[in-house]
Amino acid sequence: MRETGPAGASGTGRENGGAGGKHGPFGTKENFAGGLEVQLNLGMDSALLPGDDADVSGFCRALGVPGLADVHTHFLPPRMLRRVWEYFDASGPLIGVSWPIRYKWSDAERVAHLRAMGVRMFSALAYAHRPDMAADLNAWTMAFARATPGCLPSATFYPEPGVGGYVREALADGARVFKLHLQVGGFRPDDPLLDEVWGLLAEARVPVVVHAGHAPVGTEHTGPGPFGAVLARHPGLTAIIAHMGAPDYEAFLRLAADYERVALDTTMIFTDFFDKLAPFPAAARPQVRDLGLAGKILLGSDFPNIPYPYARQVAGLARLDLGDAWLRAVCWDNPVALFGEPPAD
Ligand SMILES: [Zn+2]
Numbered sequence: 001m002r003e004t005g006p007a008g009a010s011g012t013g014r015e016n017g018g019a020g021g022k023h024g025p026f027g028t029k030e031n032f033a034g035g036l037e038v039q040l041n042l043g044m045d046s047a048l049l050p051g052d053d054a055d056v057s058g059f060c061r062a063l064g065v066p067g068l069a070d071v072h073t074h075f076l077p078p079r080m081l082r083r084v085w086e087y088f089d090a091s092g093p094l095i096g097v098s099w100p101i102r103y104k105w106s107d108a109e110r111v112a113h114l115r116a117m118g119v120r121m122f123s124a125l126a127y128a129h130r131p132d133m134a135a136d137l138n139a140w141t142m143a144f145a146r147a148t149p150g151c152l153p154s155a156t157f158y159p160e161p162g163v164g165g166y167v168r169e170a171l172a173d174g175a176r177v178f179k180l181h182l183q184v185g186g187f188r189p190d191d192p193l194l195d196e197v198w199g200l201l202a203e204a205r206v207p208v209v210v211h212a213g214h215a216p217v218g219t220e221h222t223g224p225g226p227f228g229a230v231l232a233r234h235p236g237l238t239a240i241i242a243h244m245g246a247p248d249y250e251a252f253l254r255l256a257a258d259y260e261r262v263a264l265d266t267t268m269i270f271t272d273f274f275d276k277l278a279p280f281p282a283a284a285r286p287q288v289r290d291l292g293l294a295g296k297i298l299l300g301s302d303f304p305n306i307p308y309p310y311a312r313q314v315a316g317l318a319r320l321d322l323g324d325a326w327l328r329a330v331c332w333d334n335p336v337a338l339f340g341e342p343p344a345d
Contacts, residue, residue: 004331005247011221011263013059014327019090020251026030026267029163031338044065048062048063048318048319048324048327049315049318049319050311050315051311051315052309052313052316053113053116053117053240053309053310055119055310055311056068056119056310056314057116057118059314059318060118060331063324063327063331064324064328065328065330065331065332065333066120066165066332067118067119067120067121067122067332067338067342068117068119068120068121068124068231068299068314068331068332069113069119069121069122069123069298069299069331069332069335069339070119070123070219070300070301070335071121071122071123071152071207071209071240071265071298071300071304071335071338071339072123072125072150072209072240072242072265072299072300072301072302073119073122073123073125073300073301073302073303073304074123074124074125074126074143074302074303074304075110075126075144075148075307075332076124076126076137076140076141076233077126077136077137077140079199080106080126080250081342082265083191084305084345085101085104085305085311086204088100088101088305089101091295097216097276097277098307099307099313100307101304102302102304102306102307102308102309103304103305103306103310104304105304107144107277108321110217110303110304111148111151113300114150114303114309115150117300117310117311119150119303119345120150120342121150121169121335121336121339121342122150122151122152122178122303123151123154123177123209124144124145124148124151124153124154125136125141125151125154125156125179125209126140126141126154126156126179127156127176127179127180127181127185127211128156128157128158128180128185129186130158131158131160131186133158134155134156134157134158134160134162134163134166135162135166137155138155138156138166138175139154139178140171141153141154141155141156142154142155142170142174142175143290144151144207147341149342152176152177152239152339152341153173153174153175153176153177154175154176154177154178154179154345155170155175155177155178155179156179157177157178157193157194157197158178158185158187159187159188159191160195161193162192162194162241163193163196163197164200165194165199167197167200167201168200171200171204174266175206176206176207176209176210177206177207177208177209177339178201178206178207178208179208179210179211180205180208180209180210180211180278181210181211182210182211182212182219182221182222182227183211183214183217183218183219183222184211185221186263187221188220188221188226188229189212189226189227189229190226190229190230194230197252198233198234198237199231201237201238202234202236202238203236205238205261206238207238207239207240207263207338207339208237208238208239208240209239209240209242209265209300210227210239210240210241210242211240211242211243212224212226212227212242212245212252213241213242213243213244213245213246213247213248213252214246214247214248215243215246215247215277215278216277216278223248223251224245224251224252224255226243226246227239227254227255230329231255231259231262235259235260235264235269236260236261236298237259237261238261238262239259239261239262239263240262240263240265240298241256241262241263241264241265242265242302242307243265243267243269243274243300244265244266244267244269244280244297244298245264246265246269246274246277246278246280247277247278248286249280249281250281250284250287250344251266251327252281253284253287253291255290256291256296257287257291257296262296263291263295263296263297263298263334264319265297265298265299265300266296266297266298266300266301266313266316266330267300267302267313268300268302268306269316270313270315270316270317270320271308271312271316272308272312272316273306273307275310281312285322286327288312288320288322289322289326290335291327292322292326292330293326293329294323295329295333295334295338296334297329297330297334298334298335298338299317299331299332299334299335301313301325306333309335314331316333317330
């Protein structure tokens, strides 16, 4: 069942230097290990470059954080999750590249895997692509969080009559994070039906994770313009821009700098997979450092819907070489400052 899981990909040999490391299409054990060997030749502390998922808890210990706090993970009703996986497997039109999901495991196995890696806070982000869906999704994700220590009570919404009512209800039930996916949702974020909701979230200071960027495939509702219009109207909104706004990194970094309560999540960015889709511009690294130290860059991974091991997200952040204080801020301090300390193990 877990032939692609952490147990089968132990990192033996990664300290042996990179002479034999091969670059090439990734997704195989050899190529993954080879790529890391090359990176280790840059002289970084190997404990801070987890080679595979089994090394992630050691990464936390070496960094001196109690664990990881990942604001961008997905848990969905089983039928819907299967459909999402089928869509990725078939490289649906909003994906554009081959994207074989790595962690097609049961909810319980995926939660256990997060815990084994030391991920102590995570979310259950769901999103609707048509009307009459969001309230049911919320019932499922909120119940999931109640039954799953460490999972943030998560909810979503869609521009439809009654949306203000079920968002109020979710807030009253203790929702602590919302998610919107403008690309899959296929709606404009400044739809008048949502105006009340943005006001409610701003007032409640509850963060909303928004897939607002064009990547992997843009639509008329993605990019810095449409969500920028929402922020202009609701400047007090607590928003987390998913995927750092890829590919319009600089424009979204600017929104985070300009608006007091706008942050970005690292989801999939700085991995070799995403570097091929939308490479992060080296010139923007100083902003990433400054915003991270200012509490505005948060660890996100997209687990389990990723075509590579979780460790690569963490190693990608470490390879940026922005300092241990930055890594501690992004992987733990910033999300915990926003969401509060997760329950003890
Ligand atoms: Zn996601």
